[in-house]
Amino acid sequence: MTAQLHRRMVLTGLGAAGLTGCATTPSPTPGLIRPTFQPRAFAPLITHPGRISRITVCTRPFRAQGPRIEAETVGDKRVVHNYGHGGSGWSLSWGSAAIVRELALEGGPRQIAVIGCGALGLTSALQLLRAGAQVTIYAAERTPYTRSARATGVWSPDSRIAAEASVSKDFADRWEAMSRRSWQDHHAFLGVDGDPVRFIDQYNLRGGSADTGPVGPAPETGSVGFFRSGTRLNGLAPWFREVSKTEHPFPVESVRCGPVMTFNVAEYARQLTEAFLLEGGRIVQRTFNHPSELATLAEPVVVNCTGYGARALFRDQSVTPVRGQIAWLTPQPEVTYALWYRTINMVPRHDGIVIQANGSSQMVGYGVEDETPDRDEAERALEALAPLFA
Numbered sequence: 356m357t358a359q360l361h362r363r364m365v366l367t368g369l370g371a372a373g374l375t376g377c378a379t380t381p382s383p384t385p386g387l388i389r390p391t392f393q394p395r396a397f398a399p400l401i402t403h404p405g406r407i408s409r410i411t412v413c414t415r416p417f418r419a420q421g422p423r424i425e426a427e428t429v430g431d432k433r434v435v436h437n438y439g440h441g442g443s444g445w446s447l448s449w450g451s452a453a454i455v456r457e458l459a460l461e462g463g464p465r466q467i468a469v470i471g472c473g474a475l476g477l478t479s480a481l482q483l484l485r486a487g488a489q490v491t492i493y494a495a496e497r498t499p500y501t502r503s504a505r506a507t508g509v510w511s512p513d514s515r516i517a518a519e520a521s522v523s524k525d526f527a528d529r530w531e532a533m534s535r536r537s538w539q540d541h542h543a544f545l546g547v548d549g550d551p552v553r554f555i556d557q558y559n560l561r562g563g564s565a566d567t568g569p570v571g572p573a574p575e576t577g578s579v580g581f582f583r584s585g586t587r588l589n590g591l592a593p594w595f596r597e598v599s600k601t602e603h604p605f606p607v608e609s610v611r612c613g614p615v616m617t618f619n620v621a622e623y624a625r626q627l628t629e630a631f632l633l634e635g636g637r638i639v640q641r642t643f644n645h646p647s648e649l650a651t652l653a654e655p656v657v658v659n660c661t662g663y664g665a666r667a668l669f670r671d672q673s674v675t676p677v678r679g680q681i682a683w684l685t686p687q688p689e690v691t692y693a694l695w696y697r698t699i700n701m702v703p704r705h706d707g708i709v710i711q712a713n714g715s716s717q718m719v720g721y722g723v724e725d726e727t728p729d730r731d732e733a734e735r736a737l738e739a740l741a742p743l744f745a
Contacts, residue, residue: 398689410728413505421517442514449540471660473503496680551623558627560609571714678720682733683707
């Protein structure tokens with residue numbers, strides 16, 4: 356083997372050290388060796404309800420027409436709206452912010468106010484700042500206290516993003532562009548200290564003696580035909596594959612596994628906030644109760660990223676609440692995989708382990724504004740997961 360070829364193999368992870376402990380099988384292509392999948396260590400999740408450290412409830416802002424990303428004139432201000440992303444706020448944040456940046460900079464004003472400090476507010480503010488604008492974020496709460504901080508933290512660009520029957524003809528194209536742009540920009544945070552973005556293997560489990568159906572609250576009455584992306588993002592994310600019984604310890608009939616993009620929301624928000632401030636942005640604590648109060652701002656352009664708050668602030672009754680609850684277990688650093696079982700989502704994060712019972716349909720929580728935690732719901736979810744680790 357030449358020195359140049361050896362160096363190339365090492366740099367791409369194909370050197371001898373990179374294959375240690377990984378079985379290989381012959382490939383039909385002469386000279387090509389491919390590693391095979393190997394069983395991994397599965398640290399058991401501790402499902403005792405005494406591990407619950409908190410329960411949070413998030414009101415997702417669903418709009419049948421999809422996110423409101425458009426400009427209008429309010430008094431003497433040009434207001435660019437960026438809200439109504441359902442359960443896809445973090446997932447679509449960068450792509451949405453790119454559109455907002457162009458709308459906000461039309462006509463040349465470079466002094467811009469951003470209302471809201473959640474995922475959409477932070478990414479919009481950074482996009483504008485890096486385009487040369489002077490940007491101030493006005494927010495009643497810092498990110499750790501916003502609804503964005505109560506998100507599951509999983510890449511889900513089409514989670515209650517719109518109603519199929521209510522979207523415009525070009526919505527699917529615009530949604531796809533936002534999704535692809537966001538996917539690309541999230542990758543800039545992979546491998547960064549604190550793991551703001553990382554991939555985790557998720558195991559989707561079906562069947563088994565304990566599987567008696569979905570776990571979670573009952574769906575609300577009525578039905579919404581939520582937007583489905585179909586095959587538009589095929590090839591963008593890693594694939595899921597069938598997993599043999601020798602590759603997992605779970606007492607179920609079938610398992611599919613694949614890497615999913617996850618967000619360490621607390622760290623992601625901290626890094627975005629720090630970058631915004633270090634690059635010259637300002638954050639001012641302020642509460643707005645009526646659009647007329649925007650007239651008191653010095654900036655001629657206002658970007659509205661208030662999420663569910665836009666329903667009250669701008670009297671937008673097209674925003675429908677969708678309740679979602681997370682039970683947080685104390686962190687288990689040794690748990691490095693995610694699960695989907697009986698519609699329960701388990702996602703390990705540095706700030707705690709997410710346990711979310713999604714119920715039998717996406718109508719669960721639809722139209723529910725109540726943010727009171729339900730301890731019984733959390734304990735039922737843990738009880739359903741317990742047999743997996745018996």
